[in-house]
Amino acid sequence: MEAAENSGHPRRWLILGVLVVSLLVVVLDNTVLNVAMKVIADPHAGLGASQSQLEWAINAYTLVFAGLLFSFGILGDRFGRRRALFLGLAVFGLASLASAYAQSAGALIGARALMGIGGAAVLPATLSIISNVFDPRERARAIGIWAGAVGLAVAIGPILGGFLLEHFWWGSVFLINVPIVAVGLVAIATLVPESKDPKPGRIDVVGVLLSIAGLVSLVYGIVSGGDHGDWGKPTVWGSIALGAAILVGFVLYERRSDHPSLDVRLFRDPRFSAAVVATGLMFFAAMGTFFFSVFYIQNVRGFSPLTAGLLMLPFAAAQVVFAPRSSRLVARFGAKLVCTVGLALVAVSLGGFTLLGVDTPIWVLEVLFFVQGVGMANVAAPTTEAIMSVLPREKAGVGSAIGNTIRQVGGALGVAVLGSVLSQVYRGDITPHLARVPAPYRDAAAESLPATYGVAGRFGDAGRALVGPANDAFVHAMHTAAAGSGIVAVLGALVVLVWLPGRRVAQHRRQHVPAQRVADRVAETAGAREE
Structure with a gap:
């Protein structure tokens, strides 16, 4: 079997580069936007958006994106994955242009929802195309590179956003997408082969x-x-x-x-179900951590948005270095051990956040980001490969959509739940220190750390006296949320340890793949080459 001809597309690595660029531009956008919130709220430099409008500028994208991921995965399998990728990226680019030149907060929210539609078509298409242009023996490595690109985008988004905001107006964080999308569309039309389910049946x-x-x-x-x-x-x-x-x-x-549209019997396979659950738990823990770490770096420690983004580089470096290499570790030690150790590293890094204080040397945070990046790199790629390996190539879009949907739901739930924990603990700690603040301002001051800073700036010495207690209250709240994140990561490690099949079971299954299925895959790829 090892000596069989490679069934991958002859230009598969070049195609992977196109897919990674398409993925980067979509994932980058959300992290870039987080940095721009403060400027967009400014009535002079931005749109004067209210807190509620800022929240919906983010949520409109998340809501549409998560809601349509699964559907676009199905439609891509049926009508063509290259077509879905091309149209999705085109919609994303046009919506980015509309966002950049939005004249009101309402217009920005609408454009962001349109971006969510485009992104929902792009993300599952990238992963399903990988499954169709790569031989199963190379697929794990390709998915490792794909997963590393996701982690890289999460980390470099704040850097790019900070740089653009320091040199240009707020709309530049969206306008930067347009030339990248234009190049991507030409590359997709030129290089990426079409593929679809040859027997889609009724929709x-x-x-x-x-x-x-x-x-x-x-x-x-x-x-x-x-x-x-x-x-x-x-x-x-x-x-x-x-x-x-x-x-x-x-x-x-x-x-x-x-x-x-979804064969629910897939969840009877422990590879599939354990990988799905572990992915959701990991992104719950990770996205919640990124949420509070931004406030810790920029508010408590006083770093600029650009510097805050640069401080995320250890996480990005770990993703770039370790995600593509995770397939080698899986081949040597098995997915169960690699994913368990990876989630344990994530839990250790999140536990480390409970040790951070107002004056902790910043290199400690850098080490924690690096360890978290190493851990996630060795979970995201193997679990994604486990999900994709259960389905045949003609159903790759469904597998991709399931994995990406659980990422989005898990991440949204992590930010929401851990953000609520952070808010409640912070409010409880800071409220006793607000006695000297006029009554009409107390509720607003207790909402968040930035809100306390804003109120403190109005009241001279009395206001400045709130800064220290506010920082201490936030750090305590962060410790509580980080502990919760760590517990969730430990649960993910236990899920993998108990339910993900071990190395011997996985090898046995690979060695007993029906010969006809392998032949079908070779024939499919040959058809794709002819197209």
């Missing part, structure tokens, strides 16, 4: 609509709860409950359908 309209409704309702409840810090509101828990109920209905419907 599962009811299943697609149920998945969209369930995911949108679930994510809406999650982000609303995180924004308001109040999970007891009927609109929050009601939306989450409704979304969960619809998704349960979706699963029940898919079990009975003779043409399901």
Whole structure:
């Protein structure tokens, strides 16, 4: 079997470069926007957006993106993955242009929602094309590079955003996407082969609509709860409950359908189910950490947005170096051991955040970011490969969509839940110190660290006296949230340790793949080359 001809596309590594660029521009955008929030809120330098409008500038993208990922994965399999990638990237570029020149906060929110539609088409298409142009023996390495690009984008987004904001107007953080998208579209049309499910059957309209409704309702409840810090509101828990109920209905419907968009029997495979759960738990922990670390670096430690972005470079370096090499570790030690150790490293790094103080040497934070990056690099790539390896190539879009959807839902839930924990602990610690602040300002001052700073600036010496207690309160709140993140990462490690098959089981399964399935894959790739 090892001596068999490589069934990958002859230009597969060049195609991978195009896919990585397409992926980078989509993932970069959300992290860049976080840096620009303060400027967009400025009535003179920005749009004068309110706090609620700023939240929806982020949430509109997340809501549409997460809600449509699964559907676009299905549509890409049916109508063509290159077509989905091209159209998605084109929509993303046009929406970026609209965002850059938005004249009001409402227009920006609408453009961001349109960007979510484009991004939802791009992300699953990149991974499903990888599965179709690479031989299974090289796929793990290619997915490692893909996963490293995701981590790199998360880390360098704040750097790029900080640089642009220091030299140009706020719209530049969106306008930078346009020339990259233009080059990407030419490269896709020139280099990327078309691929699709040769026998798609009837489209599962009811299943697609149920998945969209369930995911949108679930994510809406999650982000609303995180924004308001109040999970007891009927609109929050009601939306989450409704979304969960619809998704349960979706699963029940898919079990009975003779043409399901998602074969729920996949979850009986421990490789698939354990990888999905571990991915969700890891991104829950990681995205929550990135959320509070931004405030720690910029507010407590006083670094500029650009410097804050540069401080994320150890995480980016770890992703770039270790994600592509994770496949070698998996081949030698097995996915179970590699992923367990990776999640343990993530848990250790998150535990390290509980030791950070107001004056802790900054190199300690750099070490924690690096360790977290190493851990995530050795989890994201192997779990993604585990998910994709369970499905045949013609269903690659569905596998990609499932993995990316769980990332988005897990990350949104992490930011919302851990952000709420952070907010509640901070409010409890800072409230006793606000006695000297006039009553009308107390509630606003207790909302967050930046809000306390804003109120403190109004009251001279009395206001300046709040800065120290505010920093201490935030650090304590950060410790609590970090501890929660670490516990979630440990749970992920336990899931992998208990349910992900060991090395011997995985090797046995690979050695007993039916010969016809291998022949079919070679034939599919040959057809793609002819196109």
